[in-house]
Amino acid sequence: MRSGLRFCTSTSCRSRGSEGLLQHCAAVARQDEAGLSVKGVGCLGPCSEGPLMVIDTEAGSRLMALEHSALESLPTELETTLSRGALIGWQPSGSREILPEEPFLALQRRLVLAQCGRIDPESLEEAEAAGAYLQLRRVLQENDPLAIIERVRRSGLRGRGGAGYSTGLKWAAVAAMPGDSKVVVCNADEGDPGAFMDRTVMEGDPHTLLEGMVIAAFAVGAERGWIYVRGEYPLAIERLRRGIEQARQSGWLGGSVGASGFRFDLELRVGAGAYVCGEETALIHSIEGRRGVPRPRPPFPAEQGVRGFPTLINNVETFANIPALLRLGLEAYGQGTKVFSLTGHVQRSGVVEVPMGTSLRTIVETMAGGPKNGHQIKAVQTGGPSGGCVPASHLDTPVDYESLRELGTIMGSGGMVVMDDTTDMVDLAAFFMAFCREESCGKCIPCRCGTVQLEMLLRKLLAGQGTGSDLSQLESLCHTVKEASLCGLGQNAPNPVLSCLRHYRGDFLALLQRDRRP
Known part of the structure; x- marks a missing residue:
């Protein structure tokens, strides 16, 4: 292994000074006769410990968490260390090593994030050296689109963006539609509070996403695609644009992908920040240059999507699973993995990728360390504003679609917010309802007016x-909004309230009694 330093240059670590640190250390390395490698990489995982740095030597790799004091001293210390001739054993002042056997790292299975933190995300050469586009090359050589769809279907891969619909069945539906003009869209409009899984992939390994999209396009017979990314992700946008241009120049996008004669190209469409554009039909309207509002379904996007053409829509993580799935084969891939962003009342927050079916307790207690200062977990919120809360008594629940649904929540895109025993669950429900009220497009009355009324009742x-009648009205109105709203935003907006009522009714009842105390 070549000696060198890898600095996390994701949004999180950049906000803590990693970019400047990288530049200063790179300047020092340029004066080193041994040719020390210093580069920026994607997210390394434990974001709360950032900025993060990896020291690579012949003896192995060490992940270092840097304190603020290290930002000034590190370049000088590096220069001194290099003058002595070796990085082995170097422990920068103001740093702490995060050992590979620590649960946060040891219990992960990184398939989607395999190269995040390893390669320079702005280098196609490094991505290809790590295996990028090998599966696409193989797919083009085999030239059997239906076989690819069948492999994806048999894998059991389900959409990682919320509903958990079978990816293979969705691909098959688009492939079966008549006509030559079909479209592939990546929904990268990651808007849930506390969710940054897709951002991690786009910033850390954009070519894995692009490869998955091109394979999907070949399988369903599409010639054109879009990546719809939220405008609040400037670094992801920058790296995607660079990645798309690199792929074009290298023949992985364009008129003859991989010199196969298959044509597929895509472009980036930057959203304006509307949460509702995460809904498929609203996203389609926005791509077309119209106001991002949902429309009734059917017709579904697989039938009539962008500009009326059959359209396949998956999210970032779903597409990024495809190269790993094809590389490993069905048996080794197993149930696959899920990427989660861990935030809230935990000792260590960040991004983790774990085998599907890992228990909530393993993730939030063993890996993240649980709450600080002796507090106890009260709830784990999953699925963002469309999800719900899992009480501490159900922490042994495996993280899969069915188990979470039984508890009144969803996996969603993968945001996971941990709350300790100081959390007011009624206030939490009001927060999520205010979010949905603010983000409602206003097209349908149940969502436009219902979210306002629900927030007023909670306040x-x-x-x-x-x-007591307010509590009954709250519950009744939740069901009305769920059943009568046009799209997923309104249909799922009451979920956090209903979840809190189900598991924390005592918090609501305590508020009813508060103004009756003598």
Whole structure:
């Protein structure tokens, strides 16, 4: 292994000064006769410990968490260390080593994130050396689109963006539609509070996403594609643009992909920040240059999508699974993995990728360390504003689609917020309802007006002015909004409230009694 330093240059670590640190250390390395490698890489995982650096030597690799004091001293220390001739054993001042046997790292299975933190995300050469586009080359050589779809179907891969629909069945539906003009769209409009899994992939290994999209396009017979990414992700946008241009220049996009005669090209479409554009039909309207509002289904996007053409829509993580799935084969791939962003009341937050079916307790207690200062976990919120809360008594629940649904929540895109025993669950429900009210497009009355009324009822309860009838009305209105709203935003907006009512009704009842105390 070549000696060198790898600095995390994801959004999280950049916000803590890693980019400047990288530049200063690179300047020092340029004066080193041994040719020390210093480069930026994608997210290394434990974001709360950042900025993060990896020291690579012949003896192995060490992940270092750097304190703020190290930002000034590290370049000088590096120069001194290099003058002595070796990095082995170097322990920079103001740093702490994160050992590979620590649960946060040891319990992960990195398939989607395999190269995040290893390669320079802006280098196609490094991506290809790590295996990028090998599976696409193989797919083009085999020239059997239906076989690819069948392999994806048999793998059991389900959409990683929320609903968990079978990826293989979705691909088959688009492939079966008549006509030569079909479209592939990547939904990278990751808008859930506390969710940054897709951002991690786009910033850390954009070519894995691009390869998955091109394979999907070949399988369904599409010639054109879009990546719809939220405008709040400037670094992801920058790296995707560079990656798309590199892929074009190298023949992985364009008029004859891999010199096979198959034509596919794609472009980036930057969203304006509307949460509702994460819904498929609203996203399609936005790509077309119209206001991003949902429309009734059917017709589904697989039938009539972008500009009326059959359209395949998957999210970033779903597409990024494809190269790993094809490389490993069905048996080794198993149930696959899920990427989660861990935030909230935990000792270590960041991005993890774990085998599907890992228990919540393993993730939030063993890997993330649980709450600080002796507090206990009260709830784990999954699925963002469309999800719900899992009480501490159900932490042994495996993280899979069915198990979470039984508890009144969803896996969603992978945001996981841990809350300790100081959390007011009614206030939490009001927060999510306010979010949905603010993000409602206003097209349908149940969502436009229902979210306003639900938030008002929750605020009334929090003010100690609620009654038993308010609580009954709250629950009844939740079901009305769920059943009558046009799209997933309104249909799922009541989920956090219903989940809190189911598992934490005592918090609501305590508010009813507050204004009756003598």
